[in-house]
Amino acid sequence: MRFYNVATLVNDLISAQHELKLSRFLALLGKHELLVLDEFGFIPFSRDGAHLLFQLCSALYERSALIITSNLKFSDWNSVMGEEHLTAALLDRLTHRAHILEFLGDSFRFRSRLKQAEQSGEEEGQAEAF
């Protein structure tokens, strides 16, 4: 299993391509039983980056498990992939036999911060009471 921030992975793929080591890198990634691609959607990919990511996902299709996390709904994936036909082909592969989990609710960090603020407010109130 290997965890990647998706932007980092795309950069690594582009570097591998420039160094003529793409096939080797793809083969290496294909050896993992599971790849986790985190934060798909925060940073749009370059044209080459989008193509390489598609190439990777296509190579892994039905060969390795893949977990992708994204803040974007599928209808917005084109905004990071850049090309409609590429996005459609990627989603076609990814959603086939996929387990889709949609998380709703407040940010955990936001809630945690609110909780801390409430606690510090209570402590300040107690200190003033003394």
Place this chain on the structure above:
Amino acid sequence: MQPHNTLLESYLRQLKLPTFAQNYTAFAQDAARTGLSCERYLLALSEAEMAQRDANRVERCISQAKLPVLKELSQFDWSCVQGVSKTRVFELAQGGYITHSEPILMIGNPGRRLVSCRDGTGSGGLPTRATRALLQCGDAGQ
């Protein structure tokens, strides 16, 4: 230490059986006390070796995965997510999707997705090869 013990430990090291080497004396004393047969004594040693190897493999997998943060499913605050069944997530954490090479797509704003998911069964977290695959996805729970 008796010469035969030194020789035995040397052989066990060469055979790459470190848990055997570490435990054989204590297990032998225990076997003598409880009247365990030779076969059962060997079985107990073998089980200890297998368990240690399994634990080492889990740690190696975790290290090689380059996870940014390691958390257990049991640590996840389920009250902060809606729309996702806890049962379904625990089912996925059993690792069937890895066996079948299926994708998991987790959609949601930052700070809401699952971090890492050992199965949280309390049996060392990752009892099977498939379950060993963590779901370290995103940044919730930090």
